Amino acid sequence: MGFHHWHGFEFERTERKTSSRVLISRLLKYFLPFKKHLLIVALTIVVSSVTGVIGPYLLGMEIIGRYILTSDYSGLQLIVLAYIGILIINWISEAVRTYNIGTIGENMLYKMRSDLFAHLQRLSFSFFDRAVSGDIISVVTNDTDSIGQAFTSGIVMVLSDVISMSLTIVVMFMINLELTLVSLIVVPMLIATALAFNSRFRATFRATRQTISGVTSKLQEGISGIREIKSFTKENDTIRDFTRVNQQEFQANFQANIVWGTFFPTIQFIQALGTGIVILYGGMLALNGSLGTIANAIGVLMTFTLYVSRFFGPIFDLTNFYNVVEGALAAAERIFDLIDKQPEIKDAENALELQSIKGEIAFNDVTFGYVPEHPVLHNVSFRIKPKETLALVGPTGAGKSTIIKLISRFYEPQSGTITIDGKDIRQISQKSLRSQMGIVLQESFLFTGTIMENIRYGKLEATDEEVINAAKTVGAHEFISKLPNGYNTEIGERGAGLSVGQKQLISFARALLRNPAILILDEATSSIDPYTDLLIRKAMKILLKNRTSIIIAHRLSTVRNADRIFVVDNGRIVEEGTHRQLMRKKGLYRHLYDMQFREPETEKQAETQTMPRMVPRGFP
Secondary structure, eight states: OOOEEETTEEEOSSSOSSOHHHHHHHHHHHHGGGHHHHHHHHHHHHHHHHHHHHHHHIIIIIIIIIIITTTOHHHHHHHHHHHHHHHHHHHHHHHHHHHHHHHHHHHHHHHHHHHHHHHHHHSOHHHHHTOOHHHHHHIIIIIHHHHHHIIIIIIHHHHHHHHHHHHHHHHHHHHOHHHHHHHTTHHHHHHHHHHHHHHHHHHHHHHHHHHHHHHHHHHHHHHHTHHHHHHTTOHHHHHHHHHHHHHHHHHHHHHHHHHHHHHHHHHHHHHHHHHHHHHHHHHHHHHTTTTOSHHHHHHHHHHHHHHHHHHHHHHHHHHHHHHHHHHHHHHHHHHHHHHTOOOSSOOOTTOBOOOOOOOOEEEEEEEEOSBTTBOSEEEEEEEEOTTOEEEEEOSTTSSHHHHHHHHTTSSOOSEEEEEETTEEGGGBOHHHHHHTEEEEOSSOOOOSEEHHHHHHTTOTTOOHHHHHHHHHHHTOHHHHHTSTTGGGOEEOGGGTTSOHHHHHHHHHHHHHHHOOSEEEEESTTTTOOHHHHHHHHHHHHHHTTTSEEEEEOSSGGGSTTOSEEEEEETTEEEEEEOHHHHHHHTSHHHHHHHHHHSHHHHHHHHHHHHSOOOOOTTOO
């Protein structure tokens, strides 16, 4: 009875923990805004139920029993018109009900999905560090669909069925008490069958809900990770993994089909049995004259046969209703569990709104770990002057990127303070803090849309001219102009169709357009070819001017001109100075520099020293 642990909350594989009452009360807020539509639905349920009961009565008792069998064709014409009128009213009420149910259901799904997506945007990085995106997608799509289905195919249908069954039984009793009691003999059989299958329905339903999440997750991974999959030639392994979860989904649905496939014939058998009992017993009553004239007896039998068939749909719906509602409540629990997750990084009650800043950044004895028990940074303290260009270098995993994530307040340190212009960033609103920053990462993320839109993402109110000027400054204008539609060229997801260097140039243009007081470049030039690197070097002179800049780079040639360089190792700043000062110290920076720029020569010497002398046999 394990749980699938899902980024901090449990994606349920067993019984629900939240009571139905609590979940229903929370779901009601999505329906209550549509009181007018709900009232119309209620009225149409009554109208369609009444007309649905009148129809079989007119057909059996009146049209067949009273007019056709007595050859009263003048009366037949009038009653047929009345019957057609009843059918039209029933059709109109059903159409109006369907329209209003659709209006409520779709608006409810729209609001719920909007709330979920908006909430996801507010959650902190730490949530997504543990997130399985496929599971999130499953909640936002599949689970919300379950709730919509429970409303449209569940609650409304059951209310209609209950009213219809009640009216049907009342009319049957009014026609003939004895035959009604006989007709109801099959109802306990139907209920017993439904209860017998109920636990199996619930198990198969839960299994299909669980397995579809696995399929969604693997599908998302297989699409978003296609470059890595192909790069490592793991297509077959990925196909095998997807086939495994797809097979589980197949088996779950196959088992569900077996259960349903057994249930339906059983219900049909009981229905046939009920119809046979009505005809057999009704025939006996007709033969002994208890049902009046032959015409009346045939009309009664026809009416009861039609009414008995109406028992089965509602009872089936009532049986299915439990499973639909149970599934919807389980989905609601997952949805509200997600909505209840609070961002770990929150604005203070009276958070300051930064208007403009000088760009002074200070770390004061900061300790931080993604897992608090295992710190990544240890008592780090430093100060960056306004408009200073600082470079962070060091081995992979030393803590360089963590420093900029803390400056951006994507995470909160376990101890110590971080200030900007002397203000603790915990007292500054996140939006105003990040609006002062421009960040370019190693892997640029471009959105589906035009190049113009992607650059303008840095400043949504920017004019086309401002966008083009930013692109010209970083050297992106030349390649953009050569594209089929220039700045209006549509690019695919994550910038599909552009080279790594081109995507980086667009990211630089986006950052420049924002004109941030603090600029952060996190390995932003590590994946760029020499020609693009030359363009970037020229652009960086303009980009870094008159703003506080932090550059993280493994390629040390990009940081030689920085005002200061911090060497980070094992979560501590172990060296500090300019390039020349650090080279003279002959410490870790000098070691990293020598490894990077003298590696070919070192490798050649090593090969010469270690390679055995290869001579043909027979020679000394």
